[in-house]
Amino acid sequence: MFLFFQQWRAECLKLLARKRTYLGFGAFLALEAAVLALVHIKGATHFKTLITRQGQVFDEYYSAPTLALILFMASVFLLGGIYMTLVSGDIVAKENEDGHMRMLLARPISRFRLLLVKYLTCVAYTVLLVQFIAWSAFLMGLAVTGWGGGFFAFVPELGIAAFYDWQTGMGKYIAASVSLSLSMITVTSIGFMLSCMPIKPAAATIGALSYMLIDFILRNMGFMEDYKHLLFTHHMQAAGRVLAEEPAWPVIIRSFAVLGAMNLTFFLIGFGIFDSRDLKS
Amino acid sequence: MALLEIQHLTKQWKAGKLALDDVGFSVQAGEIVGLLGHNGAGKSTVMGIMLGMVHPDKGQVNIGGYSVQTQRAAALRQIGAIYEAAAFYDYLTGWQNLKALCSLSGYWDEAEARRIVKLVQLHDRIDAKTGTYSHGMRQRLALAQALLPQPKCLLLDEPTDGLDPEGITEFREFILRLRDEFGMTILLNSHLLGEVEQMCDRCVILREGKKVFEGIVPGRGENKVRFQLTSPDVQEGRVVCARLELKMDREGIVELPPPMEGHTVLRALVEGNVRVESWQPHKQSLEELYLGLRRR
Missing domain, CATH: 3.40.50.300 (P-loop containing nucleotide triphosphate hydrolases)
Known part of the structure; x- marks a missing residue:
């Protein structure tokens, strides 16, 4: 177990030593700063309408977690998905293309173990990136609105518009950020599976993004209503459901179980393909 | 093992x-x-x-x-x-x-x-x-x-x-x-x-x-002895060698099995009226071996 941890640590250090790993972090900081600047310059009239329409006091709920949630939920899936598929699409395909895989596999390590180490590194990156986005957005929100106030949890696609005090709101915000981190692992898993195939890293990234967007587009089409349980983006909505006043835990648990099973399936398909490959230039 | x-x-x-x-x-x-x-x-x-x-x-x-x-x-x-x-x-x-x-x-x-x-x-x-x-x-x-x-x-x-x-x-x-x-x-x-x-x-x-x-690798610790014949009568030399159960290749190189020595073959060549210009020990290089295998 200690050896596995050492190998995973070495893989994480390798990932963190690459400049392109930080592209996602930089892009989100820029996006968050731009959106907050716009909110600040143009005024928060949209928020004001939304909050006052619910019969609540605007100044109370125009707070750091309210601002952060809107930034966070709107951007993680699409923009975050790009960076997650970029990293996971590279992790095997790029190493193979560059010849690193041959150096690694000349060592006494099984392909399964090597891939597991790499997959868990992608998972760690996904969680780290989503948490970074959640808390950088929160800090930027703090800079605009200051500490304290309530939390207005607004997820229109799930019909959630709930008001919480600061303490309960922070709990909900943390739960949402953790749930979103976990659900985004499926995007990473798709990128990883494609990366194990004998294709270029860019093809793996584009393939994973295409899968994600096709799934997302289908989810938003009315005639897929009866089949939405087959779409992973439908199950990813479980992350937003935790923000409801009374979360539908059976639905949330079922969705996370489906996402977990999909992750395992994507990993095993990726491993099966990679294990059958001859690694020779 | x-x-x-x-x-x-x-x-x-x-x-x-x-x-x-x-x-x-x-x-x-x-x-x-x-x-x-x-x-x-x-x-x-x-x-x-x-x-x-x-x-x-x-x-x-x-x-x-x-x-x-x-x-x-x-x-x-x-x-x-x-x-x-x-x-x-x-x-x-x-x-x-x-x-x-x-x-x-x-x-x-x-x-x-x-x-x-x-x-x-x-x-x-x-x-x-x-x-x-x-x-x-x-x-x-x-x-x-x-x-x-x-x-x-x-x-x-x-x-x-x-x-x-x-x-x-x-x-x-x-x-x-x-x-x-x-x-x-x-x-x-x-x-x-x-x-x-x-x-x-x-x-x-x-x-x-x-x-x-x-x-x-040719030239490394092997016991084989080779001699090379230079002569206008290489074909006759090949016949003489065949009588001694030796095989001469196109370059006039003969491999001698131990304990046969070079002077024994030289005497047979001279007695067989082969005009010997030179009869020298030959050390085979890896290149010769490699190219020889290629010609086969």
Whole structure:
């Protein structure tokens, strides 16, 4: 177990030593700063309408977690998905293309173990990136609105518009950020599976993004209503459901179980393909 | 027992080309064996199978008694390898690269790593990013990673490719030192005849996926005595030799079985009215052997 941890640590250090790993972090900081600047310059009239329409006091709920949630939920899936598929699409395909895989596999390590180490590194990156986005957005929100106030949890696609005090709101915000981190692992898993195939890293990234967007587009089409349980983006909505006043835990648990099973399936398909490959230039 | 046993390897690529056709040989502990062949002969495929990176259609490789195909980790613990071009993470230092690679073997001894780095003369640049390394330095780093953690055997796949003449000489001396001082067993894959001739005790020659020769590198500790006849009557000389149950080739070279001596054959040639211009001991080079096999 200690050896596995050492190998995973070495893989994480390798990932963190690459400049392109930080592209996602930089892009989100820029996006968050731009959106907050716009909110600040143009005024928060949209928020004001939304909050006052619910019969609540605007100044109370125009707070750091309210601002952060809107930034966070709107951007993680699409923009975050790009960076997650970029990293996971590279992790095997790029190493193979560059010849690193041959150096690694000349060592006494099984392909399964090597891939597991790499997959868990992608998972760690996904969680780290989503948490970074959640808390950088929160800090930027703090800079605009200051500490304290309530939390207005607004997820229109799930019909959630709930008001919480600061303490309960922070709990909900943390739960949402953790749930979103976990659900985004499926995007990473798709990128990883494609990366194990004998294709270029860019093809793996584009393939994973295409899968994600096709799934997302289908989810938003009315005639897929009866089949939405087959779409992973439908199950990813479980992350937003935790923000409801009374979360539908059976639905949330079922969705996370489906996402977990999909992750395992994507990993095993990726491993099966990679294990059958001859690694020779 | 042989340290490396390659048994009946057969591999066909998808395109239908038979890359290896029942190739087998063995390497004893302490030997340096050269794996020779033209480009595309199947040398790297053999190496790939030995490292478990290429799946053979038939046959298997045993390293130190462990099968690469069924006990890969145990088998690969016995060896260090440079397989194809050495590819390092250019954004990491040499030291970080070594550490990352050694973590996969489950072994890291800093003092040992420092010793190996010094041995390959990379201690001055080990903390620089490998992106700044010359080709020679990358090869030295590749050798350092192959030597960690203390393998019994080294598999080197065209290790001097792209090195300048000084680099090749240094590399050769270092490999010989590894065998002489540390008793290392080495399998060297190369298409450079001179390299194999100068470094190896034995060689295996592949041609279009088939083994066409396995034996001592010509001129290394073999007992065979060869003489070369220069004469306008080579055809008559061939007849005389045939009477002595000897075979003379197109260049007038005759291989004498022990204990037959050169003067015995010379006397027979003179008595057979062959006009002998010269009759001299002939030392066969690896190049002659290789080209001879090609003509067959």
